[in-house]
Amino acid sequence: MSLILCETSPGLRDSEIIATVRDITGRRHYIRVERDFLTQRIGKDYLPIGIVHIDPKTQAVLIEFSHEPDSGYNRIWINQNQLDQPVEAYA
């Protein structure tokens, strides 16, 4: 279980928020969640995600969202520095 840095904007209803996560190419992926689904740390918002794989060569991280974002991609590659804490690469 990890957290990924995200930007936020208002959701479709008051209790909801749109979290925006950028993949490794810079493309934005929007996922709508309840506001309290996000974790706030030092004024920044983080989205819970699952880590699937870490590329040992590039250190890119394949993550999976808790549900399908509006881009349709359940899994995206991200840079490790987007996570709240680094994860160890598999040897």
Added chain:
Amino acid sequence: MILSDREIRAALARGVIHISPTPPPQAWSSTAVDLRLATEFVMWKKMSGGGAAMTISPSSPEFDFPALSKNFGEQRQIPPEGFVFKPQTFLLGWTIEKLRLPFRSRLAARVEGKSSLARLGVGVHVTAPTIHAGFGDIQANPEYPSNPIQLEIWNIGPLDIVLHAEMPICQLIFEWVDGTPEKGYEGRFSVQGPTPT
């Protein structure tokens, strides 16, 4: 394998499924649990009229859902007398109940319509019923009540259908996942990632 009502209750007791609030006894059937419709819903406003025609390209990297939501999503409430759901219309609704499937639950779920509504032409999803393990899960906070299920509700019948808040709107079916998902396992598999930019 689909879980029976007893297996669903056992999974709730073990904490591998969380539904909040707990469905009442009348919400259960032998292999499913009914969920209720929340008061809030959203309708998309029509884009036609006046200016140039607009199109939406959700697969485009330029697709901006927050802008779409802000400009065309109309948030509404079901009034006490009910909302008249016109034929050939579509809305986004939510369940009152919130669902959490922990990453390691090895359970997935499907949200499906109710035959009583289907016979009138009302559906509750647009071919997207699957709820994966990890839905609504925050491992660091096991008490988190989690997320409601968003429903894509359509009326393809010829009749005006009155929707009431708290009416049974859909049913949830749980299935065992054969094996451990990679996400929950956080294991490795043979893929190579893209080069970071």
